[in-house]
Amino acid sequence: MTDMIAVIGLGYVGLPLTITLANHYRVIGYDSNEAKITKLHAGIDYTDEVGAGALINSSAQFTHSSAEIEAANIYIVTVPTPVHADKTPDLNPLINASQLIGPYLRVGDMVIYESTVYPGTTEEVCVPILERTSRLYLNEGFSVGYCPERINPGDKAHTVTTISRVISASNPEALTKVTAIYQHVTSGELHVAPSIKVAEASKVIENAQRDVNIAFVNELAIAFHYMGIDTQDVLDAANTKWNFLNFKPGLVGGHCISIDPYYFIYKAEQLGYHSQLLASARMINQQMANFVTQAIIKQALKANKGLPIDRIGILGVTFKENCADLRNSKVFDIIEALKDYNIDVLVHDPIADPLLVERDYQLKLASLDHFKACDGIVVAVGHQFYRDDLTASDLKGMLKTDRHLVFDLKSIYPKADFEAQDLKMWRI
Structure with missing residues (x-):
């Protein structure tokens, strides 16, 4: 047969x-x-x-x-x-x-x-x-x-x-x-x-390893923020060593890296072992959306000299660049947190399905034409569209005339481009 x-x-x-x-x-x-x-x-x-x-x-x-x-x-x-x-x-x-x-x-x-x-x-x-x-x-x-x-x-x-x-x-x-x-x-x-258990274990640790590595640079990014040091500048310097692992800080969402470690942690704890490293990595990565939200609000208030923040523009909502997958995207956590502060949030994504975004997150995507008079722009996802089709000048045009604040969470724009437009850039 x-x-x-x-x-x-x-x-x-x-x-x-x-x-x-x-x-x-x-x-x-x-x-x-x-x-x-x-x-x-x-x-x-x-x-x-x-x-x-x-x-x-x-x-x-x-x-x-x-x-x-x-x-x-x-x-x-x-x-x-x-x-x-x-x-x-x-x-x-x-x-x-x-x-x-x-x-x-x-x-x-x-x-x-x-x-x-x-x-x-x-x-x-x-x-x-x-x-x-x-x-x-x-x-x-x-x-x-x-x-x-x-x-x-x-x-x-x-x-x-x-x-x-x-x-x-x-x-x-x-x-x-x-x-x-x-x-x-x-x-x-x-x-x-050699066994099905070994095959199962090999898969679950692949993404757990990435989670730990990203948690490491995320913890560095949080500390460097308080030290007044640009994390990307530090990583650029460290990457000149041949065996430095080039991981980037950022939001960790999706259906694999942010999920799989919990399966390992669960099984280990069933057998009486508390997985300290993986649990700590998960805690660090889970808090990144809150860290970013607080940074956005504090930087915007500082730029506004204490005046209320009226509108923030968010570019990108999918869990990763050049992918329409919305599952467990941490960008939505930032959006909801900003709304809790009674801030009007405009959201754009060139790849995400607008119907799914509205159905699953009760959020309507806006066209770029609506991005005007914002107190800050957050480039949350590094879609190729933003890299190729949006310049620092375009971002400046989305802001109020007396506002100069852009949050480049994925570090996709050179700092020199922002400096040329008299824009202040904050990145993780």
């Missing part, structure tokens, strides 16, 4: 994977969100990762009907793994996906998980659900594999078809099949982890 693959979850990870797999297999892409499926059938790529042409020309089928995945014999789970309000893992999407698949499993089928989890989740949480709902047993009736996703939204260089992947499986035969599948997916290296 020719393999048929069902990809469960068609987000930034699942959709590119589905399109790629469809070049080699019969593929069904499933998502419970009917609106997403309607867009895919219309050739609309809501992820900006594959493009309308790839959707229209793909042989992949897209469905929101769970009954249609029964035809598959390989299931790949690419659902998100967020955290609850108390920062503990929210495994509900993963549990729901496992409950969805279980009743359709037949002898010889395989389930591969790509979602980021703490070590042990696949075998301790997902497998029991599959066994109970399928009435089959692991390695007797079905097998499981694990290949953690490494998609970087908006990154056109490191794509699903080129990146190296870590793979593991519950038995040697299953590993052979997982290897064959992902050899079709990527031209990158396939690293075989």
Whole structure:
């Protein structure tokens, strides 16, 4: 029988994977969100990762009907793994996906998980659900594999078809099949982890490491602010040493770096170990939006000589540059905090979907034409559009005639450009 693959979850990870797999297999892409499926059938790529042409020309089928995945014999789970309000893992999407698949499993089928989890989740949480709902047993009736996703939204260089992947499986035969599948997916290296737990752990620490490194420079930035030192000037000097790690300070949001460390912290604490370094890094990065907000207000009040701040313009709301993903963007924290001070906030983003911004954050994006008579401009996201199409002179034109304050949170403009326009620049 020719393999048929069902990809469960068609987000930034699942959709590119589905399109790629469809070049080699019969593929069904499933998502419970009917609106997403309607867009895919219309050739609309809501992820900006594959493009309308790839959707229209793909042989992949897209469905929101769970009954249609029964035809598959390989299931790949690419659902998100967020955290609850108390920062503990929210495994509900993963549990729901496992409950969805279980009743359709037949002898010889395989389930591969790509979602980021703490070590042990696949075998301790997902497998029991599959066994109970399928009435089959692991390695007797079905097998499981694990290949953690490494998609970087908006990154056109490191794509699903080129990146190296870590793979593991519950038995040697299953590993052979997982290897064959992902050899079709990527031209990158396939690293075989000795166990599923090791593969799970490797993924969760990748983003935790970045979180720690960014927390380090964020802590420096906070201290240098009070010392009256420009952080970027310090980093430029330190980067002249060959082994200095070139991380930048800033807001840490999104669905990976700001989430994954909590999975590690949770599992470690379950076993009686408090993860001091990762917990401290998370605390530092979580407070950056508040630090930036307070800096904006204090600098603006100082520039206004104590007069009220009427309007602040915000450029960029997505969680990272050149990417439409809004999930866990810390820019919204700054916007809400400024509104708490009864400040009128204008917001622009050339990439974000205005309908999603309004639906999820009750915020209407404004055109650049409306950016006038502001007390300050905050360049919050380093979109290429702002780098290429907005000059220091353009930013000055958005300010009141007697105001000269721009907050360049991503350090995308040279200081000399601001000095030439008699603008005061503040950056993290």
